Amino acid sequence: MRTRARFMIRDREAADAAQPASIPVCSVLLAGNERKYVDDCIDAGWISSSGRYVAAFERKFADWCGVRHGVAVTNGTAALHLALLALGVGPGDEVIIPDFTMIASAFAVCYAGGKPVFADADPLTWNVSPTAVAAKMTSRTKAIMAVHIFGNPCAMADLRRLAGEAEIPLVEDAAEAHGAVFSGRKAGALSDIAAFSFFANKNLTTGEGGMVLTDSGELAERCRYRRNLCFPAARTYLHDDIGFNYRMANIQAAIGLAQTEKADLYRAMRVRNGLRYRESLSGVPGLGLQGGQPGGESVFWMNGIRLEPGIYGRSREALRRHLEENGVETRLFFNGMHRQPALRKYGCDCSGAYPESDRLADNGLYLPSGSGLGEGEIARICRLIADFACPGGR
């Protein structure tokens, strides 16, 4: 069964009128035991966070990533929040994060009471630059957050060395990177503690959902405790700490378990599509593609292109419209953290230059990247881009 994600659904008539068929930026594959396991939850009456699928999903996903403990939660933002709290991040603490990331990376630091400090992107990999991180380290730096942008693993050896020298933890925001590999180990197993998202556009999904992974039993226990409103082990209903209701429902975990059973297949589909895009687009003038990290294997969660500003005498908006008119949905890249009014109001230092992050934010477009994307669809998208770049042929 192939189901369009809710946020991708557009007006059907308009889509049908546009010939050939439109291609959404992402679609979700629910092709395994999802229905069977959800039916099982309903038949058994276990639809809350109690029920066997939560623990089964935690075990399966943690095993697949090669990590000892998994703590399933409501979403990836909550997973990041719990991970930072487990590390003791609090008021007065700085956490270095990429400037070019999704806002949740920064907000999670704010929820913990800490201050996000931004480091510019690497021009090749679009991930945080270790040199930029090193320049932002102070005595208040409590942790470094590596975000594997679009499924491309960060320079984890360099980031690990920086964290080790400062004797601070390294956190992975692996929300976009299920199955990405660095030096033979999967994302989630590359740091002290990691957070994943299972939102519907991710490589593996539970609709909404997230998970913390860590090899540390102590950190996992802290996350479990806070996930469940800091309920004491004995049912005294006396709470020593402020907790959160970040529990994942059994039905979501049932979907997650079915998805993880197919994780190798879905990973292979994304990688195959990412490589097809690269093969077709690498010769197109004026387009930048996300570069790989030595030792890294991207899982190509999203395939983005970065246009050279003013290229072809036309704008990114012109390319976006050209693709849209031909039935291809795209999205603009994130805006950098230093441009975020909310973070400025919160008190983050948004001064300073982030030229690489700005270049990405102002010139980037995501192309359709769902696991089930067909070879013909990718060929059509690449042809449209090449036609735009070189009208009349390359």
Ligand SMILES: Cc1ncc(COP(=O)(O)O)c(C=O)c1O
């Ligand atoms: C890099 C990054 N971090 C965190 C998140 C937050 O995940 P969620 O939407 O599940 O809260 C996302 C979501 O897409 C993300 O892309």
